[in-house]
Amino acid sequence: xxxxxxxSLTEDIVLLLIPCxxxxxxxxxxxxYGGEAHLERPKPDCNxxxxxAYLHSRHNARGRHAERWRHxxxxxxxxxxxxxxxxxxxxxxxxxxxxxxxxxPAS
Amino acid sequence: xxxxxxxxxxxxxxxxxxxxxxxxxxxxxxxxxxIIVGGGGHGLATAYYLASKYGITNVAVVEKGWIxxxxxxxxxxxxxxxxxxxxxxxxxxxxxxxxGSLSQELNYNIMFSPxxxxxxxxxxxxxxxxxxxxxxxxxxxxxxKWLEPEEAKAFCPPLDITQRARYPILGAALQKxxxxxxxxxxxxxxxxxxxxxxxxxxxxCQVQAVRREGTGRVAGVETSRGPIAATRIAVAAAGSSxxxxxxxxxxxxxxxxxxxxxxxxxxxxxxPCVVMSNTVHAYVSQSxxxxxxxxxxxxxxxxxxxxxxxxxxxxxVEAICEMFPMFQRMRMLRSWGGIVxxxxxxxxxxxxxPVGGLFVNCGWGTGGFKATPGAGDLFAHLxxxxxxxxxxxxxxxxxxxKGKMIDEAAAAAVAH
Numbered sequence: 001x002x003x004x005x006x007x008s009l010t011e012d013i014v015l016l017l018i019p020c021x022x023x024x025x026x027x028x029x030x031x032x033y034g035g036e037a038h039l040e041r042p043k044p045d046c047n048x049x050x051x052x053a054y055l056h057s058r059h060n061a062r063g064r065h066a067e068r069w070r071h072x073x074x075x076x077x078x079x080x081x082x083x084x085x086x087x088x089x090x091x092x093x094x095x096x097x098x099x100x101x102x103x104x105p106a107s
Numbered sequence: 108x109x110x111x112x113x114x115x116x117x118x119x120x121x122x123x124x125x126x127x128x129x130x131x132x133x134x135x136x137x138x139x140x141x142i143i144v145g146g147g148g149h150g151l152a153t154a155y156y157l158a159s160k161y162g163i164t165n166v167a168v169v170e171k172g173w174i175x176x177x178x179x180x181x182x183x184x185x186x187x188x189x190x191x192x193x194x195x196x197x198x199x200x201x202x203x204x205x206x207g208s209l210s211q212e213l214n215y216n217i218m219f220s221p222x223x224x225x226x227x228x229x230x231x232x233x234x235x236x237x238x239x240x241x242x243x244x245x246x247x248x249x250x251x252k253w254l255e256p257e258e259a260k261a262f263c264p265p266l267d268i269t270q271r272a273r274y275p276i277l278g279a280a281l282q283k284x285x286x287x288x289x290x291x292x293x294x295x296x297x298x299x300x301x302x303x304x305x306x307x308x309x310x311x312c313q314v315q316a317v318r319r320e321g322t323g324r325v326a327g328v329e330t331s332r333g334p335i336a337a338t339r340i341a342v343a344a345a346g347s348s349x350x351x352x353x354x355x356x357x358x359x360x361x362x363x364x365x366x367x368x369x370x371x372x373x374x375x376x377x378x379p380c381v382v383m384s385n386t387v388h389a390y391v392s393q394s395x396x397x398x399x400x401x402x403x404x405x406x407x408x409x410x411x412x413x414x415x416x417x418x419x420x421x422x423x424v425e426a427i428c429e430m431f432p433m434f435q436r437m438r439m440l441r442s443w444g445g446i447v448x449x450x451x452x453x454x455x456x457x458x459x460x461p462v463g464g465l466f467v468n469c470g471w472g473t474g475g476f477k478a479t480p481g482a483g484d485l486f487a488h489l490x491x492x493x494x495x496x497x498x499x500x501x502x503x504x505x506x507x508x509k510g511k512m513i514d515e516a517a518a519a520a521v522a523h
Contacts, residue, residue, distance in 0.1 A: 016416070029418055033407040052508040056360035056451045060349040062411045085363075085410045 019093050022075045034068030037080045038100045062086060066100045069093075110214050129295060130302030135309050138336035139167045141490060142328055144314050144351050145344035146170025147179040148290070149468055149475065151297035152483020153343060153490065154306045155213075160484070161491035164305035167337070168298075169330060171313035171347075175294025178345045181445035182476040183368050183390060183402040185381050187224040187285035189244050189251040194501040194513050195454060196247040201498055202481025203284060209480055215296030217288050218395060223380040224285035225254075225263055227430075229274045233386055237280040250284045263380050265431050273429040274387050287381060287392055287400075293479055317355040317465070324463035325355065341466045341490045346411065346446025348469035355462050359469070360507050361448045365406045365415035366473055369424070369442035371434070373397030382430075389426035399434065401427055405447060405473060415444045447472050452512035457486055458504040459495070466490050467504065 017025045036058050042050045059065065065085045070078045082091040082101055092101060108114060108127055118126055141157060143150045146168045157163045168174075186206055188199035206219050228234045237253065244251035256268040259279040268276045298308050309332070316329040317340065327336035342351045349359040378393040390402045403423035406415045420442055428435045450456060450470035455478070457468045468486040471478060485499045495503065501513060 028416060048508045052360075053358065056507045057358040058349075058360065058362050060359070060362050060409060062347075062350055062363075065409070067408070083408075086412060088410055088412050088414075 018090060020071045020074060021079050021093050021095055022077050023071060026074055030071060030073040032070045032072040034070050034078060037066040037068045064102055066102050129299040130308055133307035133309050135332050135335050140165040141339045141341060142335060142337040143168045143341045143343060146174035147177050147345060148293050148479035149482050150343040151294055151301060152479050153341060153486045155297045155301040156484045156487035157491060158301055158304035158306055161487060163491055167307045167309055169309050169312045169314060173310050174298050175291055178445040178475060179290055179294045181443055182290060183400050184287040184290045184476060185224060186288060186477040187282050188249055189240055189282045190515060191240055191243050192513055193247050195515055196244060196249045197498050199478060200249050202478045205480035213296040213300045215299060217292045217296050219288040221284050221286040223281055223283045225380055225382050226280045227276055227384040228278045229386045234277050241280050251280055251282050254279045254281050263382060265378060265433060290476060314351055325465050339464045339490055343468045346448050348448050352467060355465055357460050357462060360451055361470055362409045363411060363446045363448050365410050365444045366447045367403040367415040367419055367442055367444045369401050369420060369439050371399040371437045371439050387426035389423050391427055411446055413444045413446060452514045453516040454513040455502055456504050457499040457502045460504060
């Protein structure tokens with residue numbers, strides 16, 4: 001049996017190579033993980049439970065996970081990624097501020 | 108069967124073919140008093156203490172894989188209790204006391220070896236930090252001693268205390284009563300002892316949903332082997348704890364990260380104790396089989412892949428080789444990853460929850476093995492009585508709302 005060709009960058013990206021939306025695919029060691037993406041900061045008059053949940057509670061999803069990364073040793077930009085936490089494959093990266101691909105668009 | 112020299116002799120005469128199973132392979136019943144989710148050391152210890160100390164024997168331990176196959180079988184088996192804060196020191200020291208007599212209590216050789224755990228100081232900051240730990244530990248009655256470089260070398264001869272060293276050793280903190288134990292035996296010993304008291308250990312049984320009554324209280328679980336009813340559910344699922352809690356609509360302050368370890372080829376005894384270094388992030392000991400057991404750092408991103416980045420491994424090995432040049436030519440045999448559930452303050456959660464009948468023991472992050480007996484004992488107390496023991500009261504889930512963190516994040520022996 002012939003050995004499988006290496007996965008192409010566009011279809012099967014593993015975590016060791018992270019596609020920065022600004023610089024293209026770069027090695028993971030150039031990046032800093034920035035935590036779960038799309039956390040909405042509650043208003044200052046919220047109660048303690050809401051504030052604690054914002055600070056500390058996380059989805060910790062087993063599967064698709066929207067998260068922030070920073071290309072610390074590259075362009076320095078923050079961006080978001082959807083990664084499968086079971087396989088570490090990155091499905092898509094997108095600019096910070098764009099809506100989460102995991103969330104249904106509000107009608 | 109009671110294990111003894113006599114039973115060993117008798118079975119030797121029969122060619123070791125008549126040893127009975129160590130624990131029953133139980134079929135799930137339709138209901139139990141308590142369901143423990145997670146058949147690692149913590150879950151099995153909880154089951155054992157529920158049965159032995161509190162007389163609650165109608166207990167099921169449900170495990171999605173095989174017992175001890177998660178972090179219990181994947182850690183570097185280090186046992187110590189010299190934590191900075193009083194709350195943590197009390198908790199881990201309670202565990203350390205139980206380790207000493209555990210083999211006798213379980214009638215199972217868990218190979219507890221209090222060979223000493225040494226934390227190296229390479230910089231002036233390390234020295235201040237380690238001495239602060241030593242003083243804090245003295246006030247809480249925890250064994251921890253400051254060693255000058257010569258004393259450290261006398262205790263651990265492979266140390267290079269010359270000024271030529273890449274990471275000069277300015278001293279060390281030594282917990283002589285710390286050490287290692289055989290991790291698999293801890294799971295097997297608790298499983299055997301719990302099973303003998305009537306606990307059902309159900310492997311290959313994945314929890315898929317948590318059933319609730321109309322009042323919100325737990326009523327049982329749906330599993331891959333059918334529904335099981337219970338009025339009390341105790342979650343001890345380490346890296347998967349937040350997934351189980353999510354089934355009961357409790358969102359946890361947890362993130363699950365990969366943490367890796369590796370072992371070398373086995374060699375003759377050459378390394379007498381456990382050595383940890385925070386500054387270069389390395390910890391190493393030699394197992395009774397002769398392998399060096401090396402722990403690496405946690406990966407920065409959460410993942411359930413049970414692997415991790417190769418840079419974590421190479422960083423740990425590079426640090427070990429710099430500190431102990433005699434290991435430079437050694438070959439590494441295996442490496443693996445576990446999923447560690449990290450809390451924001453890097454201290455565990457042993458707590459009641461907003462859901463009636465649901466209890467949780469999680470968040471042990473990178474250091475849960477050492478706490479196995481103590482956490483099992485105190486978690487059993489919580490599940491049996493419904494009220495937290497004074498030692499675990501500070502580790503409640505609501506500390507994140509109250510801001511009463513136990514911030515071992517910056518104080519652990521190695522930073523993760």
